[in-house]
Amino acid sequence: MSAVTGGAATLPCDTRSPQPADVLLLVAWYKDDDPIYSYDSRLQGTAAHWSDLTMADRVRWHPAAPSSLRIRDVVPSDRALYRCRLPEKPKIFDEYDKEIVLFAGPYVEDTSMKLTCVVSGVRPLFVEILTKEQPLSVDQRAELTCRAVGARPPAVITWWLDNMQISSIQKDSDDQNETLSLLRWTPRKEQNGKTLTCRASHEKLDKETIETNVPIAKVQLGSKINPHDIEEGDDVYFMCMVEANPPSYKVVWEHNGQIVTHNQQAGVIVGSSHLAFQRVSRGQAGRYSCTASNVEGDGRSPSINLSIG
Numbered sequence: 001m002s003a004v005t006g007g008a009a010t011l012p013c014d015t016r017s018p019q020p021a022d023v024l025l026l027v028a029w030y031k032d033d034d035p036i037y038s039y040d041s042r043l044q045g046t047a048a049h050w051s052d053l054t055m056a057d058r059v060r061w062h063p064a065a066p067s068s069l070r071i072r073d074v075v076p077s078d079r080a081l082y083r084c085r086l087p088e089k090p091k092i093f094d095e096y097d098k099e100i101v102l103f104a105g106p107y108v109e110d111t112s113m114k115l116t117c118v119v120s121g122v123r124p125l126f127v128e129i130l131t132k133e134q135p136l137s138v139d140q141r142a143e144l145t146c147r148a149v150g151a152r153p154p155a156v157i158t159w160w161l162d163n164m165q166i167s168s169i170q171k172d173s174d175d176q177n178e179t180l181s182l183l184r185w186t187p188r189k190e191q192n193g194k195t196l197t198c199r200a201s202h203e204k205l206d207k208e209t210i211e212t213n214v215p216i217a218k219v220q221l222g223s224k225i226n227p228h229d230i231e232e233g234d235d236v237y238f239m240c241m242v243e244a245n246p247p248s249y250k251v252v253w254e255h256n257g258q259i260v261t262h263n264q265q266a267g268v269i270v271g272s273s274h275l276a277f278q279r280v281s282r283g284q285a286g287r288y289s290c291t292a293s294n295v296e297g298d299g300r301s302p303s304i305n306l307s308i309g
Helices: none
Strands: 009-012 026-031 034-040 049-051 059-062 068-071 082-085 091-093 116-118 126-129 142-149 156-161 164-166 169-172 178-185 196-201 216-221 236-243 250-255 268-270 274-277 286-294 297-300 304-306
Touching: 034 059, 049 059, 142 156, 142 196, 156 178, 178 196, 216 286, 216 297, 216 304, 236 250, 236 286
Parallel strands: none
Antiparallel strands: 009 068, 026 034, 026 082, 034 049, 059 068, 091 116, 126 142, 142 178, 156 164, 156 196, 169 178, 216 236, 236 274, 250 286, 268 274, 286 297, 286 304
16 A cells, blocks of 8 residues: 555555444554554543554544544655454354354243353463462472463463473363463472463464463653652653553553643653653652553553652
8 A cells, every 4th residue: 555745544454243233342553563553432532542652643543334544644654564453252152052143042931041152362361370489398399280261272381490391280171261280390409599480372372471361561760760869840751561462552641540641842741651751840749550451451550659859
């Protein structure tokens, strides 16, 4: 697809579903591998649209068929590979393993029915080591259990000591919603200080190791800023450190529970992974957090306190 500088470009994205009643909830757009835009139909008004600073208000989603992303005032830096991504839809099956498309039944009144909702290619909801922290003794065998919940198909769990894999025993639950892995391991003296890790992998995913399906976010002050020596008029910036698979497509900043908006004239610079204040004021003191979103959910960071002397 080609476009001229200063003109407009229309990028198609087929969001049609074989089920007429389906409603598009979310679409995310990537420029090369970077998230640039998202539309969330669950939100109202301008809150439903998010775009990064390179696109700002030049880009907008048009849901009417044929659905597309439209970019106006094209600039040379817009040249890239664009792709859209939609959440995978669940499927419903009856007791005979037949997929339900429009309706189920008919059923006889007062009899039992069974419907199963299945989502393929779903990452584990969470992965955890069940065994509580306990001291490990050299040459004494320990038993540890790792659990992965919610993956479809079931996750494959492996154990690692730093970069070395350790053999273990795996078992899936009857409904295949939970996977357990039992590790019987005898620590040796030379292994002191190494890290023991439980990993869940999924055969249908691009990346091998999965620990959660929603972003994990953490806020940090700039590395050169002393949190105990910030005065009015200083420049302050935060970083939102995000771990997400699939990649997050937007980050929202909050100050004392209220969303922070970009206002360069007021010295408030909101980026995809940072928040900066030029000549900070005492009114900007308080608790800050960031929320990262990908196509499978949101992850909110613990808040960090900004004190201004």
